[in-house]
Amino acid sequence: MADLRTDLPEAFPTQPIRYLDRTRAWYSALGYEPYRWPHHDDVPFAPMPKPLAQCRLGLVTTAAPFQADKGDQGPGAAYNGSAKFFDVYTSPVSDPADVRISHIGYDRHHTKADDPNTWFPLPRLIEAVEAGTVGSLTHRFYGAPTVRRVRSTTEEHAPAIVQALRDDGADVALLVPT
Amino acid sequence: MCHQTVSLVANAIESAGIPTVVMGAAKDIVEHVGVARFAFSDVPLGNSAGLPHDIGSQRDVLHCALRLFEAAHAPRTTVQTPARWQGDDHTWKRDFMNLEQLSEEAVAKAKAEFERQKELANLNR
Numbered sequence: 001m002a003d004l005r006t007d008l009p010e011a012f013p014t015q016p017i018r019y020l021d022r023t024r025a026w027y028s029a030l031g032y033e034p035y036r037w038p039h040h041d042d043v044p045f046a047p048m049p050k051p052l053a054q055c056r057l058g059l060v061t062t063a064a065p066f067q068a069d070k071g072d073q074g075p076g077a078a079y080n081g082s083a084k085f086f087d088v089y090t091s092p093v094s095d096p097a098d099v100r101i102s103h104i105g106y107d108r109h110h111t112k113a114d115d116p117n118t119w120f121p122l123p124r125l126i127e128a129v130e131a132g133t134v135g136s137l138t139h140r141f142y143g144a145p146t147v148r149r150v151r152s153t154t155e156e157h158a159p160a161i162v163q164a165l166r167d168d169g170a171d172v173a174l175l176v177p178t
Numbered sequence: 179m180c181h182q183t184v185s186l187v188a189n190a191i192e193s194a195g196i197p198t199v200v201m202g203a204a205k206d207i208v209e210h211v212g213v214a215r216f217a218f219s220d221v222p223l224g225n226s227a228g229l230p231h232d233i234g235s236q237r238d239v240l241h242c243a244l245r246l247f248e249a250a251h252a253p254r255t256t257v258q259t260p261a262r263w264q265g266d267d268h269t270w271k272r273d274f275m276n277l278e279q280l281s282e283e284a285v286a287k288a289k290a291e292f293e294r295q296k297e298l299a300n301l302n303r
Contacts, residue, residue: 013268013271013272014268016205016206016218016220017204017271017274018206019181019204019207020207022274022275023275025275025277026275026277029277029285030285030289030292031289037182037210038182038186038211039210039212040189040211040212043189043192043212043213043214043254044189044192044214044253045214045250045252045253046192046193046194046195046196046197046198046214047197048197048247048248049197052244052247052248055247060184060187062180062183062184079291079295080295080298081294081295081296081298081299082298082299082301082302084302086302086303101224104179104180104224105180105223106222106223106224107222107223107224107270107273109270109274110222110270110274111223111224111225111230112230113224114231115230117227117228117230117233117236118224118225118226118227118228118229118236119224119225119226119227120227121201121227121228121236121239124227124228124233124236124237124240127237128241128244133244134244144183144184144187145183146182146183147179148179150182150186153182153186153187154186154190157187158187158189158191161191162191162194162196165191165194165196166194166196170196171196172196172197172198172199172247173191173196173197173198173199174198174199174243174244175184175188175191175199175200175201176184176200176226176227177180177183177184177202177203177204177226178180178223178224178226
């Protein structure tokens with residue numbers, strides 16, 4: 001297992017973290033089999049149908065709507081599995097759900113998570129529409145469940161989001177993981 | 179998992195003919211899955227959309243991502259946003275999920291907590 005611990009972050013601190021190696025080492029140490037990360041040889045690419053300034057944009061987030069009965073979801077909350085969700089949700093852009101990230105393994109040591117704009121750029125997107133950079137936004141945004149099982153994402157959640165984007169007349173989509 | 183999920187969803191959306199941009203902080207995960215357009219910020223996870231309490235940074239990161247819609251002409255196009263972590267001495271890169279900093283006891287505790295949280299999450303299925 002020693003070879004799994006050779007991702008020496010201090011050796012090249014200007015390089016991005018190698019999360020694949022880091023999580024593999026972590027879960028191996030915890031006694032789990034290595035996770036098989038999916039890889040696509042062929043990546044689809046849809047050309048822009050028109051200038052962005054004329055496009056309707058849909059926002060996809062992995063953040064979860066706040067649920068008062070599901071424990072601490074506030075800034076600095078410990079990982080909170082009970083706040084996790086397993087079905088795609090949508091929420092109106094004009095009255096958006098309060099979306100939190102306590103159900104996600106973000107950097108809790110160096111990040112306070114006390115500004116939702118760092119994971120949910122809706123206010124900045126509304127400014128971009130007002131400035132004319134983006135044509136408009138779809139009337140709702142879309143929440144993607146984060147699960148280990150790839151088939152749940154590819155066969156259930158992704159098609160549901162694609163359908164919702166189509167229903168809402170989205171020309172382009174911006175996806176923001178936490 | 180977040181970055182994997184979003185990358186898979188992005189590919190499904192692209193396959194449906196709708197252009198996407200992923201705004202993320204885990205470069206290797208997104209590029210391993212492979213996406214059409216990726217705006218990468220080299221900051222701690224949780225800050226894909228810009229620095230906390232810094233509207234200027236959030237605007238810069240978003241505009242970098244939005245420009246990519248029209249700028250990219252082929253899949254697997256990655257650009258790096260200007261976001262730099264405050265007082266960046268890169269300690270956050272050293273600390274994240276770093277086993278070297280954990281005792282065996284702490285690893286055992288982490289495993290127990292992981293299992294406990296998994297059970298809590300499964301109640302929502």
